[in-house]
Amino acid sequence: MNLNELQKSIELGTDHTQQVHIESLGMEVPIRELTKRELIALSAMATENVNISFNADGTPKANYKVENVLTDQAKVDAQAMIYALKVEGMEEMTVDHIIDNWRPKAVEEIAQAIYDLTGEDPKDALNNSKRKATGDSFRGKGKSNK
Secondary structure: OOHHHHHHHHOOOOOOOEEEEEOOOOEEEEEOOOOHHHHHHHHHHHOOOOEEEEOOOOOEEEEOOHHHHHHHHHHHHHHHHHHHEOOOOHHHOOHHHHHHHOOHHHHHHHHHHHHHHHOOOOOHHHHHHHHHHHOOOOOOOOOOOO
């Protein structure tokens, strides 16, 4: 195997789509995997309103409002759809329009299908932040909540 062969098998290509059935819509929609850059951007968006601070004893603690976290998660799902739902005109769609006008169940199902295809859910970054702040130390010490 040479580098070109390896690269061809690794590259996503924005036209490489897969049809997935969305139960709440009763239809198939074309999606593609997210790129690493898109996953990083979505993970940052998911944790935008989570602040990690440290107690006097050095124990990390997560500070966040549930409302902000839920809003951030909705934004992540909408942005994932803008990235990976391959329908004509999708690239012109806005996150706010999706959140305000699209059926929540359909958005969640499509976003989850994108995460399943990609093999990673960017909202897990929030769960990892909370777990680290409530037990797993950033320095590798402490109890695990797994």
